[in-house]
Amino acid sequence: MQTAKQMIEFSIKSGHPEKQRTGCMILGVYNNRRLSPSAMVIDEVMDGYLSKVLRRGDLEGKMGQHLLLSNPEGISAERVLLLGCGRERELGDKNYHKLWQHCIKTLNNLGVTEATSYLPQLNVTGRSVYWRIRHAIEAVEQQRYRFNQLKTEKDKSQNKRLLRKITLMVNSRKELDDAEQASLHGQAIAQGVKFTRDLANLPPNICTPSYLASQGKQLCMLHENLSCAVLDEADMEELGMGALLGVARGSREPAKLISLHYQGGDKSEKPVVLVGKGVTFDAGGISLKPGAAMDEMKYDMCGAASVFGTLATIAQMRLPINLVGLMPCTENLPDGNALKPSDILTSLSGKTIEILNTDAEGRLVLCDALTYSAKYEPAVVIDIATLTGACVIALGKVAHGLFSNHSPLVSDLLAAGQQSADRAWEMPLWDDYQELLDSPFADMTNVGGRPAGSISAACFLSRFTKDYQWAHLDIAGTAWVSGSPKKKGATGRPVALLTQYLLNRLEKQQNTNNA
Ligand code: BES
Ligand code: MN
Numbered sequence: 001m002q003t004a005k006q007m008i009e010f011s012i013k014s015g016h017p018e019k020q021r022t023g024c025m026i027l028g029v030y031n032n033r034r035l036s037p038s039a040m041v042i043d044e045v046m047d048g049y050l051s052k053v054l055r056r057g058d059l060e061g062k063m064g065q066h067l068l069l070s071n072p073e074g075i076s077a078e079r080v081l082l083l084g085c086g087r088e089r090e091l092g093d094k095n096y097h098k099l100w101q102h103c104i105k106t107l108n109n110l111g112v113t114e115a116t117s118y119l120p121q122l123n124v125t126g127r128s129v130y131w132r133i134r135h136a137i138e139a140v141e142q143q144r145y146r147f148n149q150l151k152t153e154k155d156k157s158q159n160k161r162l163l164r165k166i167t168l169m170v171n172s173r174k175e176l177d178d179a180e181q182a183s184l185h186g187q188a189i190a191q192g193v194k195f196t197r198d199l200a201n202l203p204p205n206i207c208t209p210s211y212l213a214s215q216g217k218q219l220c221m222l223h224e225n226l227s228c229a230v231l232d233e234a235d236m237e238e239l240g241m242g243a244l245l246g247v248a249r250g251s252r253e254p255a256k257l258i259s260l261h262y263q264g265g266d267k268s269e270k271p272v273v274l275v276g277k278g279v280t281f282d283a284g285g286i287s288l289k290p291g292a293a294m295d296e297m298k299y300d301m302c303g304a305a306s307v308f309g310t311l312a313t314i315a316q317m318r319l320p321i322n323l324v325g326l327m328p329c330t331e332n333l334p335d336g337n338a339l340k341p342s343d344i345l346t347s348l349s350g351k352t353i354e355i356l357n358t359d360a361e362g363r364l365v366l367c368d369a370l371t372y373s374a375k376y377e378p379a380v381v382i383d384i385a386t387l388t389g390a391c392v393i394a395l396g397k398v399a400h401g402l403f404s405n406h407s408p409l410v411s412d413l414l415a416a417g418q419q420s421a422d423r424a425w426e427m428p429l430w431d432d433y434q435e436l437l438d439s440p441f442a443d444m445t446n447v448g449g450r451p452a453g454s455i456s457a458a459c460f461l462s463r464f465t466k467d468y469q470w471a472h473l474d475i476a477g478t479a480w481v482s483g484s485p486k487k488k489g490a491t492g493r494p495v496a497l498l499t500q501y502l503l504n505r506l507e508k509q510q511n512t513n514n515a
């Protein structure tokens with residue numbers, strides 16, 4: 001289980017750069033050897049030493065460049081690390097993240113254990129000090145992340161001295177309050193993201209539905225306002241969750257419906273419900289998937305993992321809101337007892353579903369969880385799922401696919417994605433697509449064919465979400481990165497987006513209460 005101790009220590013300060021005692025002072029240099037404002041102050045104290053070094057041509061200032069100066073004279077820092085920031089005008093969200101990544105890589109290569117950074121003082125287009133501090137922390141922790149709990153010989157980098165503490169400098173005392181708030185939020189998000197990545201990266205022989213249930217119980221022990229309940233197959237049988245149980249039939253691991261309840265607000269206040277797809281391995285069932293890259297289907301529980309991470313984040317922040325996480329968890333495997341194409345299931349809603357492809361199992365486990373979520377009288381329901389390969393084709397690994405039956409919710413989620421650098425993009429959910437699911441024998445089929453594959457999947461879900469405001473995030477392209485061993489792994493998305501949405505929602509509420 002994740003603990004804050006594994007993270008580095010962050011502190012926030014304002015003050016004169018020349019007086020900072022530190023192992024390494026980090027300063028930005030823009031393109032064409034232009035010093036950032038804090039670098040200019042240091043340059044003056046050092047009698048123009050920095051400008052002299054730059055004039056010599058040792059650092060152009062391009063993004064990705066750096067220059068280390070040891071034992072600088074006239075200041076209380078052991079080293080100065082100059083980092084190229086590129087053109088000032090082009091320093092937006094993405095380059096700011098890149099800059100921090102490069103910074104942490106460099107510090108770790110050097111074996112610096114403590115540093116003071118002036119990067120948060122840089123101008124990032126349209127971004128406040130809150131944003132710059134929060135995203136600095138998120139980027140640092142993102143970069144430091146390793147998943148080696150199952151390696152007997154740890155990475156070589158683990159034996160080296162690693163960064164333990166970093167001080168983030170802001171421009172003035174006036175900014176300290178916002179910056180401190182950002183620091184708390186950034187650390188809570190980073191910790192939630194790490195939790196999500198760890199769960200997702202675990203292999204499916206360890207991370208089973210029962211394992212996830214035990215993680216839910218453990219998480220609740222850490223937070224007073226958090227409680228956990230787990231429905232087993234007998235409970236689901238009694239309730240009539242025929243769709244979820246249909247998928248579970250092919251697996252020897254018992255299915256679990258995990259619910260996490262965070263109560264930070266008034267009891268009477270309606271909760272936001274997050275529903276996360278928790279298929280701990282998706283082999284496709286009888287409609288077996290091809291072998292190539294099938295290992296990546298351990299990531300088919302990333303929706304559930306992101307719900308875990310978001311609840312952990314919100315509980316850590318102690319936000320005064322009510323939040324429910326609901327995670328239908330099972331494997332999807334072929335077996336003598338597995339679902340067959342042409343089987344017809346009766347879902348919890350009473351609606352019947354003709355199975356045409358057992359590999360379209362995500363919508364089956366989700367539809368019962370979505371029906372069940374009505375019992376919480378939700379203010380809003382958002383489901384998060386690695387639902388369709390078609391979404392990867394449509395949006396790649398950049399944006400989550402966003403579908404909703406309520407347009408203000410779309411705007412809120414799009415905006416939250418922009419703010420948190422964890423973006424979603426809206427896809428249509430028009431009635432015209434619904435006929436793709438027509439069945440001659442049941443209320444609907446579970447697949448709508450290859451064209452518009454992610455839309456027909458969302459249409460399927462929309463039939464179970466008519467009673468409340470609902471959005472669906474298809475994270476099939478964004479939940480993990482495939483490729484080389486160095487890059488491969490879970491991303492922890494969309495924990496940041498969901499947290500931002502909840503922060504914004506709270507702020508809006510508090511504003512209307514005060515008005
Ligand atoms: N978990 C998969 C979707 C998926 C595939 C996510 C590849 C990420 C990468 C889902 O259960 C699935 O198999 N969907 C099918 C649906 C089809 C049978 C209608 C798909 O996308 O191929
Ligand atoms: Mn599948």
Ligand code: ZN
Pocket residue numbers: 279282300359361362386387
């Ligand atoms: Zn799946």
